[in-house]
Amino acid sequence: MRYLICIKQTPDTAELPKVKPEEAASGRLSVQLVVNPWDEHALEGGIRMMETYGGEASAITVGGEDAIERLRSALAMGCKDATLVKDTTADAWGVATLLAAAVRKMGNVTYVITGQMTVDGNSGTLPVALGRALGWPVLTGVARVVSADEKGITVERIVGQARHTVTAPAPAVLAVVKEIGEPRYPTFINIRKAARAEIPVWTPADLGVKVPVPVVHMSDFRKPPAREAKVVLFNGTPDEAAQALLDALLAEKVL
Amino acid sequence: MDFTFTAEHEQVRRAVREFAAREILPYIKENDRKQTFDRSLLPKMAAAGLLGISVPVRYGGAGFDYISLGIVAEELEYADTSARVIISVHNALNSLGVFQWGTEEQKQMFLVPQARGEKIAAFCLTEPGAGTDVAALRSVARRDGSDYIISGEKTWISLADVADHFLWFAKTDPHADPPHKGITAFMITRDMKGVTTGTIHGKLGVRAGNTGWVHCDEVRVPASHRIGFEGEGFKIAMSCLDNGRYTVAAGALGLTRAALDASLAYARSRKTFGVEIGQHQLVKRMISLMVQRVEIGRLLVYRAGWMKNMGMRNTRETALAKWYCTDASFESASDAIQIHGAYGYSDEYDVERFLRNSKGAVIYEGTRELQQLLQADYALGYREDKPLRCELPAYDPVYWQSEA
Ligand SMILES: Cc1cc2nc3c(=O)[nH]c(=O)nc-3n(C[C@H](O)[C@H](O)[C@H](O)COP(=O)(O)OP(=O)(O)OC[C@H]3O[C@@H](n4cnc5c(N)ncnc54)[C@H](O)[C@@H]3O)c2cc1C
Ligand SMILES: Cc1cc2nc3c(=O)[nH]c(=O)nc-3n(C[C@H](O)[C@H](O)[C@H](O)COP(=O)(O)OP(=O)(O)OC[C@H]3O[C@@H](n4cnc5c(N)ncnc54)[C@H](O)[C@@H]3O)c2cc1C
Numbered sequence: 001m002r003y004l005i006c007i008k009q010t011p012d013t014a015e016l017p018k019v020k021p022e023e024a025a026s027g028r029l030s031v032q033l034v035v036n037p038w039d040e041h042a043l044e045g046g047i048r049m050m051e052t053y054g055g056e057a058s059a060i061t062v063g064g065e066d067a068i069e070r071l072r073s074a075l076a077m078g079c080k081d082a083t084l085v086k087d088t089t090a091d092a093w094g095v096a097t098l099l100a101a102a103v104r105k106m107g108n109v110t111y112v113i114t115g116q117m118t119v120d121g122n123s124g125t126l127p128v129a130l131g132r133a134l135g136w137p138v139l140t141g142v143a144r145v146v147s148a149d150e151k152g153i154t155v156e157r158i159v160g161q162a163r164h165t166v167t168a169p170a171p172a173v174l175a176v177v178k179e180i181g182e183p184r185y186p187t188f189i190n191i192r193k194a195a196r197a198e199i200p201v202w203t204p205a206d207l208g209v210k211v212p213v214p215v216v217h218m219s220d221f222r223k224p225p226a227r228e229a230k231v232v233l234f235n236g237t238p239d240e241a242a243q244a245l246l247d248a249l250l251a252e253k254v255l
Numbered sequence: 256m257d258f259t260f261t262a263e264h265e266q267v268r269r270a271v272r273e274f275a276a277r278e279i280l281p282y283i284k285e286n287d288r289k290q291t292f293d294r295s296l297l298p299k300m301a302a303a304g305l306l307g308i309s310v311p312v313r314y315g316g317a318g319f320d321y322i323s324l325g326i327v328a329e330e331l332e333y334a335d336t337s338a339r340v341i342i343s344v345h346n347a348l349n350s351l352g353v354f355q356w357g358t359e360e361q362k363q364m365f366l367v368p369q370a371r372g373e374k375i376a377a378f379c380l381t382e383p384g385a386g387t388d389v390a391a392l393r394s395v396a397r398r399d400g401s402d403y404i405i406s407g408e409k410t411w412i413s414l415a416d417v418a419d420h421f422l423w424f425a426k427t428d429p430h431a432d433p434p435h436k437g438i439t440a441f442m443i444t445r446d447m448k449g450v451t452t453g454t455i456h457g458k459l460g461v462r463a464g465n466t467g468w469v470h471c472d473e474v475r476v477p478a479s480h481r482i483g484f485e486g487e488g489f490k491i492a493m494s495c496l497d498n499g500r501y502t503v504a505a506g507a508l509g510l511t512r513a514a515l516d517a518s519l520a521y522a523r524s525r526k527t528f529g530v531e532i533g534q535h536q537l538v539k540r541m542i543s544l545m546v547q548r549v550e551i552g553r554l555l556v557y558r559a560g561w562m563k564n565m566g567m568r569n570t571r572e573t574a575l576a577k578w579y580c581t582d583a584s585f586e587s588a589s590d591a592i593q594i595h596g597a598y599g600y601s602d603e604y605d606v607e608r609f610l611r612n613s614k615g616a617v618i619y620e621g622t623r624e625l626q627q628l629l630q631a632d633y634a635l636g637y638r639e640d641k642p643l644r645c646e647l648p649a650y651d652p653v654y655w656q657s658e659a
Contacts, residue, residue: 076270185274188304188317191266192656 001055001110001150005046006099006130007039007074009067010120021221024120035070038115040077040183045145045176046113047078047184053148055110056080060102062095064088068199075194076186084201091214092121096129101207103134110150112173116141127175137168143179260322267308267323268330274303275334283335286463287608290456292417293463296338301372306345310354311655314362315370318656321563325505325556332506333513336612337464339506343620344413345369347498349376349422355647356440356483356491364479365420365442377418378499379409379443379469380492386411387625389492390435394425394471403427403481405441405474411619415467416454419445423471424492427485438488442480449474460611483645490643497570498647500577500620501559507580507616508552514584514591514609515545521595521604532594541590548583555579566649570640571633578626581616588613 011019015031023029035043043059050057059074059082061067071082085098103109112134117124131138139155143163146154152169158177186194204211232248234241249255260268278299286293300306309324310316324346332339353366368374385391394407405425409415421443431437443450454467483491522533522542532538555576562569588609592599599606617623632638 185299185303186270187302188267188270188308188319189312191270192263192318195263195266 001049001053001148002106002108003046003049003055003057004103004106004109004112005039005042005057005059005074005079006112006114006126007043007059007061007070008036008115008118009033009061009063009070010036010118013037013119016119017223019120024218024221033066033070035073036115036118036120038117038119038178040115041178041180042113042115042176043074043077043079044183045142045174045180046111048181049111049113049145049148050078050080052145058082058106060085060099062087062090062098065201068201071199072194072197073186075197076190077184078187078190082197082199084199085207086201086203087211089214090211091216092123092125093129093216094212094214096126096133097209097212098204098207099130100133101204101209102202105202105207110170111148111153112136112171114173114175116175116177124175127173131173134171134173136171136173138173138175139166139168140175142174142176145174145180260326263319264322264326267319268326270303271305271327271330272333274299274305275331275338279331279334279338283337283463284602284605284608286337287335288462288602290458290462292337292465294417297341297372297375297417300338300341305342306372306375307350307370308342308346309650310346310350310366310370312657313659314354315367316655318652320560320650320652320655321501322557322560325501325560328502328505329509329512329556332509335463335608336461336506336510336615339502339509340413340461340464343499343502343506344378345376345418347502348378348495349420351498351647352378352422352440352491352495353442353482355494356487356645360479361442361482369420374419375414375417376420376422377412377414377469378495379412379421379423381411382408383410387622389424389489390433390438392424392426392438393429394423395429396425396427396439396441396476398427399475401478403441403476403478405443405471405476408468408470410468411455412467412469413619414465415452415469417465421445421450421469422482422495423469424488431486435489436486438492439485440482440488440491441476442482443471443474443476444480447474447476458615460608460613460615462611487644493570494643494647496620497573498563501556501563501569501573503616503620504552504559504573504576504580505556507577507584507613508549508556510584510609510613511545511548511552511580511587514587514606515542515549517604517606517609518542518545518591518594521598525596538594541594545587545590548580548587552576552580552583563647564650566646568640568642568646571629574621574626574629577616577620578623578630581613582623584613585610585617 012032012034018031046057057079059071059079062085075082114127128138141157142155143158144156154167157164234244304317307316308319308327309321312318328339328342350369369376382392396403396405423441423443424438426437427439428437449472451470525532559569559573559576591606
């Protein structure tokens with residue numbers, strides 16, 4: 001069995017507020033880039049499936065050359081190989097089209113595993129789009145894999161506070177949630193292997209597809225305005241200061 | 256000359272930093288306050304491969320070089336001394352000792368599980384009546400057929416209450432002249448009858464670390480657990496210290512860096528007399544000294560690491576790095592508190608912990624005074640290192656990284 005884990009390079013969550021709209025539009029970000037935190041759970045989920053059910057876990061991303069470093073992180077966690085599909089123009093449907101073409105080119109993928117969404121785009125549409133592009137069943141909200149083999153898979157999905165147990169035939173697309181497992185540390189041996197690994201780069205032409213022209217555009221994004229804090233020092237004797245504070249609190253309708 | 260770290264070294268540094276940020280820093284204040292050793296850290300360090308970082312892959316390690324070992328120590332102590340101490344005793348003092356002096360059978364028996372982190376290792380030299388004066392130790396090992404019977408008391412032993420394997424130094428010839436020629440090394444395991452351990456509380460620093468005593472009461476140890484020949488124990492202990500001191504020096508460098516970083520952040524944010532305190536000349540002086548200590552320390556530490564990689568004897572250079580870096584970290588931590596004013600004097604900030612942690616390393620693995628005597632004796636020609644029967648092998652990436 002082969003598990004293909006789809007990861008995306010995103011800004012570090014702590015750095016997200018620093019991203020400017022112009023940068024986001026151009027795709028060239030000056031902030032610290034990491035593996036999308038949700039996708040770290042996808043990596044953990046896929047590697048655990050490899051350990052439990054046998055086969056190989058592979059990582060793939062659609063992005064620029066710099067995304068190769070993120071693939072190295074996936075290898076350091078334990079993926080056996082990784083592939084970069086080089087494109088920075090596609091929207092979610094375009095990425096799904098490219099990934100579906102890559103899956104077909106590989107020919108032996110049993111399960112595609114994705115995170116639940118990305119911390120930058122936040123659309124959560126990719127797994128569904130990919131299922132559509134491949135014509136495979138899609139299981140979202142996967143919190144636990146109960147059993148899996150060449151023929152099919154049984155998983156637990158988290159639905160609000162409840163859990164569903166569902167079954168689907170292979171091949172299938174799984175979108176996992178963080179309950180699938182805490183991402184593991186890279187081991188030092190894997191870090192070394194990852195640093196030396198040859199990572200193939202496929203272009204849309206190699207895959208024989210044209211990147212669909214994006215139909216969804218982000219024209220603007222607004223951040224909540226920074227909160228303004230007011231600092232007032234009340235002077236005078238303790239009684240005067242207390243009275244002034246009380247007046248101020250009443251005026252602000254805090255009391 | 257080449258002063259650059261390789262890309263692989265940088266990756267190791269990044270990985271250890273991430274590990275420390277996730278597994279140590281969030282809990283350290285609490286563990287330090289409560290004097291608790293976080294045992295759950297060990298399996299995590301093992302899984303990452305930290306507990307065998309510089310041991311060849313064929314012996315269960317990760318196959319990285321001695322410079323990487325220094326980097327691991329530096330980055331762990333940047334977070335907390337207690338984590339670096341694990342590396343000093345488990346990796347350097349014990350495991351590298353077995354790697355250097357053990358037979359192939361002993362490497363399989365002890366080094367492999369230690370490098371994988373399945374067994375935790377400690378180093379038992381100090382006794383109530385023998386610290387700096389190692390030759391005064393009173394543990395005895397008496398031959399009995401194919402076994403030895405060992406009795407004695409060790410104290411101030413890092414990981415005493417945690418470790419499974421104890422590299423133990425005892426006298427097989429209590430009347431040897433000079434006395435250090437009567438010392439022999441043994442690997443004692445916790446499951447042997449007559450081994451008891453306990454923890455010392457109330458330490459000034461390294462309060463999140465485990466330090467204690469180990470007692471052997473007529474413990475029967477098979478001769479196959481004797482490391483090296485009878486009478487070779489003192490030399491073995493000293494070559495273990497060549498590696499232990501290296502990690503202590505590298506760790507102290509990390510602590511000095513931590514003191515500097517904390518001081519820079521505070522000096523840029525605290526204002527007195529209308530300006531950031533970083534603008535005051537006397538504050539600048541403290542900052543500049545810390546910068547100097549980091550740079551000198553780095554040169555001394557990684558020269559020693561490089562010499563180990565090359566297979567060169569480095570007793571003098573490692574001891575110098577240990578002396579300099581531990582003194583430097585104590586001074587830097589003290590200056591960092593000074594820069595923080597009253598806030599540095601409370602555990603709201605980390606710098607008071609830095610000072611408490613830094614003092615131990617000025618004492619263990621050879622006190623500052625012993626280091627000074629060593630350096631003077633080398634300079635005066637009173638001391639010279641003679642070749643050892645078993646030298647620490649030079650780093651050979653092909654040998655280290657191949658499976659067998
Ligand atoms: C936190 C911690 C962890 C430790 N972990 C370990 C461990 O894992 N394994 C282990 O075996 N030991 C360990 N030790 C013990 C440590 O190695 C000893 O404390 C150290 O060697 C000093 O010995 P001592 O404490 O008996 O001091 P002493 O030897 O009694 O020295 C007292 C003072 O006299 C000075 N002095 C002694 N002789 C001379 C001399 N000839 N000339 C000038 N000055 C001299 C010393 O420098 C020191 O200032 C640890 C200690 C600490 C604090
Ligand atoms: C245990 C303890 C008890 C105390 N008890 C009392 C008490 O009873 N009553 C009381 O009023 N206060 C008390 N204090 C407060 C103490 O007096 C202040 O901490 C001290 O004056 C320093 O002020 P600060 O901590 O705000 O440091 P800061 O003034 O912020 O100084 C920070 C650093 O900048 C340096 N610095 C500041 N200005 C300059 C300059 N112009 N040039 C060069 N360097 C400069 C300082 O030397 C220091 O290194 C106590 C403090 C402690 C720790």
